[in-house]
Amino acid sequence: MSRIGKRPIELPSGVEAKVQGNFVEVKGPKGTRSFHANDDVTVALEENALTVTPRGNSKRARQQWGMTRTMVANLVQGVSDGFKKELEISGVGYRAQMQGNVLKLNLGLSHDVDFEVPEGVTVSVPKPTDVIVEGIDQQLVGQVAANIREWRLPEPYKGKGIKYKGEYIFQKEGKKK
Known part of the structure; x- marks a missing residue:
């Protein structure tokens, strides 16, 4: 199990996120960034936090899990702090x-x-x-x-x-x- 992937991404105040399928768009005080996640993972918005979960238990899904979570966390950090x-x-x-x-x-x-x-x-x-x-x-x-x-x-x-x-x-x- 990915220790990085299972942690939710908290959205700071002033940051909004939209999730449509595997497309994530994050808006914040510094601008707007977007990311298209791989089909091996699912991104969900739950109670002001983004969560990433793998689809299935394949090696590729587990690899993409932590990487996708890090990419989405970088989007959030970029639009809030830079x-x-x-x-x-x-x-x-x-x-x-x-x-x-x-x-x-x-x-x-x-x-x-x-x-x-x-x-x-x-x-x-x-x-x-x-x-x-x-x-x-x-x-x-x-x-x-x-x-x-x-x-x-x-x-x-x-x-x-x-x-x-x-x-x-x-x-x-x-x-x-």
Whole structure:
């Protein structure tokens, strides 16, 4: 039995959910998200909580049970609180700034990097070395943060580059004379 799947998803105040067959739509203060569940599970709305149950006892139904519950819980969290990834830029002369819908990155390359921010995600730069990516879609927020980080991955000798806030970069020892 899935320990994750059997827990109901409580709807916070201000969040509404509609279930039509296997289609779940969640509305909240930050926006609207929807998810089409697999045919191996059943999603039901009961007393201000969503529950997911497997149809049958097959291995695939049990696998989809926990995954579907997590996906629906992410919808609820996204429309109520949202998701956030914080990036830190370290290195001499490395900095970022927002110009309209474009994130300009100076990363020691021969040119500045202009990163077009996709719709559904907001990027802010409170300090030139901090970048905050926010949105209601967890997958999109994580992908945008990974795409920004990909421009200059942290290197293991000096630790220069773009890293997630709180990420530890293992420092290697350089050559000895």
